[in-house]
Amino acid sequence: MDAVVDRVVGVAPDKPVFVLEFGATLGNASLWVDAALSDLLGGRWPAVRGFSRWNEMWLNDDVPAHDTNMRVQDIPGVAAVFQAHLADPALVDRPILPAGPSW
Numbered sequence: 001m002d003a004v005v006d007r008v009v010g011v012a013p014d015k016p017v018f019v020l021e022f023g024a025t026l027g028n029a030s031l032w033v034d035a036a037l038s039d040l041l042g043g044r045w046p047a048v049r050g051f052s053r054w055n056e057m058w059l060n061d062d063v064p065a066h067d068t069n070m071r072v073q074d075i076p077g078v079a080a081v082f083q084a085h086l087a088d089p090a091l092v093d094r095p096i097l098p099a100g101p102s103w
Contacts, residue, residue, distance in 0.1 A: 008047070017047040017049065019048055022053060029077070037082070053082075056068075
């Protein structure tokens with residue numbers, strides 16, 4: 001993310017950045033999501049103004065072991081991590097985009 005955000009900002013420094021469809025299925029997904037939300041909501045990348053989570057059950061082929069479940073409600077601990085991060089009252093009144101003619 002550090003390198004990608006820097007490159008995107010370098011191409012269009014006056015535009016907001018949005019992270020679309022992030023997620024993890026391997027390892028400890030709740031720890032990964034906790035770290036990702038901490039960085040996204042904590043201001044690690046000031047140009048990032050929004051994000052979305054890939055929340056889908058994907059049937060890859062006829063082999064069930066290849067299927068991917070990215071649904072927040074189905075991965076142990078992930079729903080609780082989202083609830084904990086998004087329950088912060090400071091997020092409610094925080095503007096998504098700064099005011100100004102360039103936006």
